[in-house]
Amino acid sequence: MVLVSYLLRVVLPDRPGALGAVASAIGEAGGDIVGVDVVEHRSDGSAVDDLLVDLPTGRLLDSLVTACRSVDDVTVEFIGHYSPGGHLHRDLEAVEAMTTDPKNADTILVDLIPGVFRSGWSLLVSLDGGRVRVERAAGGAPETDGYLAPWMPMGKPTRIVTDAWAPESWTDVVAVGAPLEVPERAIILGRDGGPRILDSELARLSHLADLVTVIRQSTHLQQSSAHGESEGQHAGGTGTA
Structure with a gap:
């Protein structure tokens, strides 16, 4: 069957x-x-x-x-x-996946968003010469690279209006975005034809984007701490030689 x-x-x-x-x-x-x-x-x-x-x-x-x-x-x-083999994932699963590879937490989140938010797609974008540059895409995201988008830079969680800037592939798209570390970089959640993205879903996306920053920064702190301890041990060894 x-x-x-x-x-x-x-x-x-x-x-x-x-x-x-x-x-x-x-x-x-x-x-x-x-x-x-x-x-x-x-x-x-x-x-x-x-x-x-x-x-x-x-x-x-x-x-x-x-x-x-x-x-x-x-x-x-x-x-x-729903896409064949698709699964529903919870936010906690995404966080756990990001913490296993903190340096790549941003791209991991993009890959998981279609499952976390159900039957959608996602983009990791940044500004390059005033135009949108797609760093990573998942779930059949529409053409976006190279366009002048009025929603970038993104200073806060935003509902994206598909007006004159958008190519034909954005027809019937519903999309939101959240800044990722800086306003010139953002993560986009979208769906083709629906369902509409609720305020609670936009809040969850923003929270996950904030966690990317926290997870990546914690890695830098751990590396700095380890480097400092290594230097201290080296200095101590030199002094007692």
Whole structure:
């Protein structure tokens, strides 16, 4: 049996049993939930969850939407194909990966963002002669290199407006960015066609970008400390010779 993976973003009541009811309805429709991530808890008593669902080929995609809507007070914000072999990752997994190789924490984060934020792409960009230079891209990011982008330099977390600067590959893109160490360098999270990027997701991206700086700086401090100790031992040995 061949399975197709879909990403569903659902809004449901933030109360015990609501997710279980959705899972049961999806199961009755033939879907198998293989990943769940709580994206946001809202002040109105609702929650936003991302569900990674496998559906056998031949089953109608609309059946998943109908199943979710059969549960009281549940709506589907987005549904779309999820890349084969894709997985949902949590922010902590990204941090753990970055700390294993601190010097490359920035590129590691770019590679992991499509999994952390689900069905998206990412870019690590910097300014070069006033134009955007792409240092690294992941998840099928659109053409960006060499363009004059009004969102760079980036002094704070920013929602990127795809106006006159953007090439055709940015059509229907939703994207946000966060500065990485300096305003002339930034990490971009984007999605083609949705789902929309929530304020909570932008805050998480900014936090992860800040952690890149902390992790990389800690490496420099450790190296400086080790170098200082080495020099001190060398000096001490010379003095007692």
